[in-house]
Amino acid sequence: MDEKQSQYKDIPKEFHSYEKDGLFTNCIECDRELLSGDCDYVIEKAFRNYQGFKAEDVIFDYAICMDCAMEIQKRMSKESMFKIQEYMQKQMLDRHQDLAKRDLTNVDELYSKCMFTNEDKSNCEEYQVFAFCRGDKMNLQMPPYMVSGPILDEISELLSDETRDELNGFFNKHFSPSPGMFEPDPRLILI
Ligand SMILES: [Zn+2]
Numbered sequence: 001m002d003e004k005q006s007q008y009k010d011i012p013k014e015f016h017s018y019e020k021d022g023l024f025t026n027c028i029e030c031d032r033e034l035l036s037g038d039c040d041y042v043i044e045k046a047f048r049n050y051q052g053f054k055a056e057d058v059i060f061d062y063a064i065c066m067d068c069a070m071e072i073q074k075r076m077s078k079e080s081m082f083k084i085q086e087y088m089q090k091q092m093l094d095r096h097q098d099l100a101k102r103d104l105t106n107v108d109e110l111y112s113k114c115m116f117t118n119e120d121k122s123n124c125e126e127y128q129v130f131a132f133c134r135g136d137k138m139n140l141q142m143p144p145y146m147v148s149g150p151i152l153d154e155i156s157e158l159l160s161d162e163t164r165d166e167l168n169g170f171f172n173k174h175f176s177p178s179p180g181m182f183e184p185d186p187r188l189i190l191i
Helices: 003-007 066-075 078-094 096-100 149-157 161-174
Strands: 008-010 040-050 055-065 126-134 137-139 145-148
Touching: 040 066, 055 066, 066 161, 078 096, 078 149, 078 161, 126 149, 145 149
Parallel strands: none
Antiparallel strands: 008 137, 040 055, 040 126, 126 137, 126 145
16 A cells, blocks of 8 residues: 555544535635545544433534644633643643554544543543544554543643634634533543
């Protein structure tokens, strides 16, 4: 298999748009076409699991082009960015050996277990998955990953008020959640 073939994989159903029941087609922020393949983009999806019921809800999902993601990141406070990076680095260091063993050919496995705690998604009340894509393919050079609820909480607590406002602003602009949908706050991670 040549390198190009192994770096790009079809985007799994897990990363399809809930609303469109198919691939995401446009950037949520600038509406740019994503499937023409001329830009990198990120897909984020948040799920809630009803344990014991074998049911799963998509809390929110979207695709955002790298340019827009960078813009939002720039508006986050330096303090928040620093804290998040510090947190990630510490976690990654702790998990270094496990992460090095991640099997990049088993794509489903990559986003089925929390990158930080290794908890399987079936045991997570809430979790978010992330994928880096180009056109209709997932880019495995930046492998997809999953973050479980407790870690989302921890990261969320690191954010400054300013950054929280910024992210809430992004949210309110694009989603009109039904009451009680986000408890306590939408937790958005653009890293
Ligand atoms: Zn965009």
